[in-house]
Amino acid sequence: MSEVRTLKVALLGCGNVGAQVARILIDDAEALAARSGARLxxxxxxxxxxxxxxxxxxxxxxxxxxxxxxxxxxxxxxELMGGIEPARSLILTAIQNGACVVTGNKALLAQxxxxxxxxxxKAGVQLSYEAAVAxxxxxxxxxxxxxxxxxxxxxxxxxxxxxxxILDQMDSTGAQFADALAEAQRxxxxxxxxxxxxxxxxxxxxxxxxxxxxxxxxxxxxxVYCEGITxxxxxxxxxxxxxxxxxxxxxxxxxxxxxDLGSGISVRVHPTLLPRxxxxxxxxxxxxxxxxxAENAGELMFYGQGAGGTPTASAVLGDLVSAARRLVLGGPGxxxxxxxxxxxxxxxxxxxxYYIGLDVADQAGVLARIAHxxxxxxxxxxxxxxxxxxxxxxxxxxxxxxxxxxxASEAALAxxxxxxxxxxxxxxxxxxxxxxxx
Amino acid sequence: MSEVRTLKVALLGCGNVGAQVARILIDDAEALAARSGARLxxxxxxxxxxxxxxxxxxxxxxxxxxxxxxxxxxxxxxELMGGIEPARSLILTAIQNGACVVTGNKALLAQxxxxxxxxxxKAGVQLSYEAAVAxxxxxxxxxxxxxxxxxxxxxxxxxxxxxxxILDQMDSTGAQFADALAEAQRxxxxxxxxxxxxxxxxxxxxxxxxxxxxxxxxxxxxxVYCEGITxxxxxxxxxxxxxxxxxxxxxxxxxxxxxDLGSGISVRVHPTLLPRxxxxxxxxxxxxxxxxxAENAGELMFYGQGAGGTPTASAVLGDLVSAARRLVLGGPGxxxxxxxxxxxxxxxxxxxxYYIGLDVADQAGVLARIAHxxxxxxxxxxxxxxxxxxxxxxxxxxxxxxxxxxxASEAALAxxxxxxxxxxxxxxxxxxxxxxxx
Numbered sequence: 001m002s003e004v005r006t007l008k009v010a011l012l013g014c015g016n017v018g019a020q021v022a023r024i025l026i027d028d029a030e031a032l033a034a035r036s037g038a039r040l041x042x043x044x045x046x047x048x049x050x051x052x053x054x055x056x057x058x059x060x061x062x063x064x065x066x067x068x069x070x071x072x073x074x075x076x077x078x079e080l081m082g083g084i085e086p087a088r089s090l091i092l093t094a095i096q097n098g099a100c101v102v103t104g105n106k107a108l109l110a111q112x113x114x115x116x117x118x119x120x121x122k123a124g125v126q127l128s129y130e131a132a133v134a135x136x137x138x139x140x141x142x143x144x145x146x147x148x149x150x151x152x153x154x155x156x157x158x159x160x161x162x163x164x165x166i167l168d169q170m171d172s173t174g175a176q177f178a179d180a181l182a183e184a185q186r187x188x189x190x191x192x193x194x195x196x197x198x199x200x201x202x203x204x205x206x207x208x209x210x211x212x213x214x215x216x217x218x219x220x221x222x223x224v225y226c227e228g229i230t231x232x233x234x235x236x237x238x239x240x241x242x243x244x245x246x247x248x249x250x251x252x253x254x255x256x257x258x259x260d261l262g263s264g265i266s267v268r269v270h271p272t273l274l275p276r277x278x279x280x281x282x283x284x285x286x287x288x289x290x291x292x293x294a295e296n297a298g299e300l301m302f303y304g305q306g307a308g309g310t311p312t313a314s315a316v317l318g319d320l321v322s323a324a325r326r327l328v329l330g331g332p333g334x335x336x337x338x339x340x341x342x343x344x345x346x347x348x349x350x351x352x353x354y355y356i357g358l359d360v361a362d363q364a365g366v367l368a369r370i371a372h373x374x375x376x377x378x379x380x381x382x383x384x385x386x387x388x389x390x391x392x393x394x395x396x397x398x399x400x401x402x403x404x405x406x407x408a409s410e411a412a413l414a415x416x417x418x419x420x421x422x423x424x425x426x427x428x429x430x431x432x433x434x435x436x437x438x
Numbered sequence: 439m440s441e442v443r444t445l446k447v448a449l450l451g452c453g454n455v456g457a458q459v460a461r462i463l464i465d466d467a468e469a470l471a472a473r474s475g476a477r478l479x480x481x482x483x484x485x486x487x488x489x490x491x492x493x494x495x496x497x498x499x500x501x502x503x504x505x506x507x508x509x510x511x512x513x514x515x516x517e518l519m520g521g522i523e524p525a526r527s528l529i530l531t532a533i534q535n536g537a538c539v540v541t542g543n544k545a546l547l548a549q550x551x552x553x554x555x556x557x558x559x560k561a562g563v564q565l566s567y568e569a570a571v572a573x574x575x576x577x578x579x580x581x582x583x584x585x586x587x588x589x590x591x592x593x594x595x596x597x598x599x600x601x602x603x604i605l606d607q608m609d610s611t612g613a614q615f616a617d618a619l620a621e622a623q624r625x626x627x628x629x630x631x632x633x634x635x636x637x638x639x640x641x642x643x644x645x646x647x648x649x650x651x652x653x654x655x656x657x658x659x660x661x662v663y664c665e666g667i668t669x670x671x672x673x674x675x676x677x678x679x680x681x682x683x684x685x686x687x688x689x690x691x692x693x694x695x696x697x698d699l700g701s702g703i704s705v706r707v708h709p710t711l712l713p714r715x716x717x718x719x720x721x722x723x724x725x726x727x728x729x730x731x732a733e734n735a736g737e738l739m740f741y742g743q744g745a746g747g748t749p750t751a752s753a754v755l756g757d758l759v760s761a762a763r764r765l766v767l768g769g770p771g772x773x774x775x776x777x778x779x780x781x782x783x784x785x786x787x788x789x790x791x792y793y794i795g796l797d798v799a800d801q802a803g804v805l806a807r808i809a810h811x812x813x814x815x816x817x818x819x820x821x822x823x824x825x826x827x828x829x830x831x832x833x834x835x836x837x838x839x840x841x842x843x844x845x846a847s848e849a850a851l852a853x854x855x856x857x858x859x860x861x862x863x864x865x866x867x868x869x870x871x872x873x874x875x876x
Contacts, residue, residue: 020734024587024734028587028589031589032587034654035586035587035654036586130584136732136734136735136736136738137738138580138583138584138585138738141579141580141583141584142576142579142580142584145576145579145756145759145760146568146576146579146580146753146756147576147752147756148473148474148755148756148759148760148763149462149466149470149473149752149754149755149756149757149758149759150752150755150756151466151469216472216473279720279741282717282720294574294752296458296462296574296748296749296751296752296755297574297742297743297749297752297753298574298742298743298746298748298749299742299743300574300575300576300740300741300742300743301739301740301741301742302738302739302740302741303717303738303739303740303741304735304736304737304738304739305735305736305737305738308736310734310736311734311735311736313734314585314587314588314732314734314735315584315735316587317586317587317588317734318583318584318585318586318587318588319587320587321583321586321587322583322586325586
């Protein structure tokens with residue numbers, strides 16, 4: 001190891017993930033050097049306040065508030081500050097100085113990824129961000145490299161551990177959303193302000209990144225339809241469960257090629273029913289998984305821990321070692337392809353099955369009238385099941401109708417639901433949920 | 439696309455996978471060119487007999503029996519002939535001529551991989567083989583690149599679809615091995631001579647490759663302990679099922695660091711009990727999956743189709759596009775690291791839980807005598823369950839004892855079983871199986 005080169009690594013941010021990255025860079029220096037072909041020297045850690053207590057004990061002299069100077073002197077820059085600025089400017093400075101950049105900043109990538117990718121391509125440096133989607137799970141590299149000779153047709157991802165934990169709690173205990181959220185907060189799976197998770201914003205940023213890589217076209221957050229889980233009720237979950245489904249918040253990117261709906265990519269995040277036997281249905285608690293359908297490969301699933309300091313640090317270090325190998329061997333930085341020019345479609349172009357729950361009057365002919373409305377709107381019914389609730393004197397108290405449709409467009413479904421609501425025999429529409437995996 | 443370079447691709451072999459690779463190279467030429475940055479021209483297909491009928495209609499003029507000439511004129515060589523020779527010599531010729539090589543030849547890699555890797559390193563060309571393990575599932579690249587900053591501690595793989603199909607059939611229908619094998623042969627999941635699959639040889643070759651990449655050390659087939667599924671009985675499976683387990687043929691590579699057993703890597707293939715709630719337990723039919731435990735990333739699983747012409751072609755083409763990108767951008771070929779010097783351990787160093795089924799006499803004190811033998815041999819019992827079978831007159835016909843141990847060494851277990859067999863109260867030892875995932 002006499003002639004081994006040293007590469008300077010600047011770390012920006014020292015939160016949950018950053019602190020673990022720093023620890024591993026120091027503790028595992030020898031193994032990382034062997035794998036990279038270069039000594040990876042942590043040259044400094046830029047933070048807002050040097051005196052903030054950290055999760056991990058780290059040498060005090062590494063800390064600095066001067067991120068600019070640190071970045072300008074680095075071969076490799078790891079950005080784990082989060083947020084748009086100053087992360088964006090610092091990454092651009094690093095790229096312009098010829099440093100390779102590793103980031104986990106999904107919000108920045110979803111908002112301004114295209115600028116960053118172009119700058120990195122121009123400078124011939126590598127910009128990698130495996131940690132931005134599904135934490136420890138190697139998913140971006142397999143999509144970009146391993147599937148580069150195939151055509152991905154659909155990606156379904158459980159990419160937010162907080163919402164998966166909440167939905168899983170609701171499913172297993174029958175809890176309402178608010179109670180499951182409180183439990184998640186108590187256990188540290190949800191933040192005090194859970195908006196970004198429960199409204200689906202975090203998943204939407206990841207959906208934009210997954211769609212961009214899967215379809216070789218750059219999609220931003222604006223292209224993603226987003227609906228969170230705050231309106232999912234214990235009754236929705238119980239009713240789905242009875243019908244053999246589980247409700248998951250899915251990030252979906254799929255190729256649509258239809259004469260009515262248009263051709264392009266539908267990118268969306270919404271609560272979705274999955275049959276209990278679907279591989280994604282078994283993803284419990286705070287775990288993440290991404291299910292990919294490709295023309296040749298068929299169905300693939302990638303499963304693992306989606307968050308947490310140490311697991312996410314694993315993804316960051318994988319990117320770092322790969323970038324270091326490239327630098328040592330003198331290879332090119334550019335490995336992304338964005339040769340596609342497919343448009344992003346709105347939610348109206350999505351074409352899925354729907355699950356509809358109705359509270360109806362028990363009158364002769366109700367089923368026929370409802371079925372007629374579905375047919376008129378071009379929505380084909382796959383399963384219709386009526387449950388009658390009677391009181392102790394066997395008089396009908398209410399009737400519940402559950403319908404699973406064949407694939408239909410969002411617009412046709414919306415028109416159907418509107419028309420059904422207008423029927424005098426309908427007391428209420430209790431659920432309208434999308435179904436995948438059937 | 440005016441100045442696009444053309445890379446000549448030689449295909450060696452045109453079986454199930456090769457024919458699909460050729461079809462995709464021709465049909466998807468435009469997309470592959472966009473992703474590679476070069477036109478990938480299929481310059482020829484070397485076969486033993488030009489007139490053999492193929493699964494796919496391909497231009498007759500592409501076929502040749504002169505593999506040598508074809509290879510010498512290629513930029514990229516895809517080897518899908520299988521077997522040791524002439525595959526080995528042709529790959530070496532390709533490497534020495536500066537061509538990048540993509541192969542799916544697990545037998546060759548497991549037997550003589552080190553020579554091939556070294557020659558490729560020397561020549562600065564890329565040798566990739568994603569298709570050799572778990573067909574369509576991107577598993578080698580994630581291990582090599584994405585987990586390069588982590589330390590893998592254990593790999594458990596269902597890497598042979600034939601045996602998984604057979605065990606799954608036995609589990610769901612109660613069939614004996616011979617009947618499930620016949621069904622697999624009827625459906626095309628098993629070959630007329632199923633030896634390589636059912637004796638575990640195919641899985642052992644894949645275990646050697648997985649172990650080499652996971653532990654940065656070159657292991658060959660000789661380092662792998664191998665036990666197939668021919669001795670697994672319907673009774674073993676029923677008994678395991680009753681206890682909450684499923685039996686899978688696992689390829690296992692794990693780090694052992696023990697004062698008694700030694701330090702190194704245990705690489706082995708054998709029928710293994712897994713708890714029904716383990717993610718690998720849900721891998722049904724001919725699907726494959728690889729479960730990885732890493733120090734930082736935690737638990738990861740990769741799931742998909744392990745065989746079949748089209749799925750495996752996806753893996754071959756992913757490697758081909760990646761190699762082409764490297765050639766176009768002028769990067770280095772070498773991306774593998776074998777910096778480790780850890781020894782392969784024999785099966786005696788493995789340290790797992792065991793499941794033992796005993797047919798015992800129903801006498802007072804039997805349990806105590808058996809427990810005493812386990813304790814004497816240093817094998818700790820986790821669960822012991824006795825089931826008494828009585829005839830119609832309520833007389834005891836037989837008693838069945840099921841024992842799950844804590845982790846113990848192979849040697850301690852073997853000594854325990856020998857000593858138990860010597861007891862006069864033991865009618866027979868009905869099962870001795872290893873358990874993982876508890």
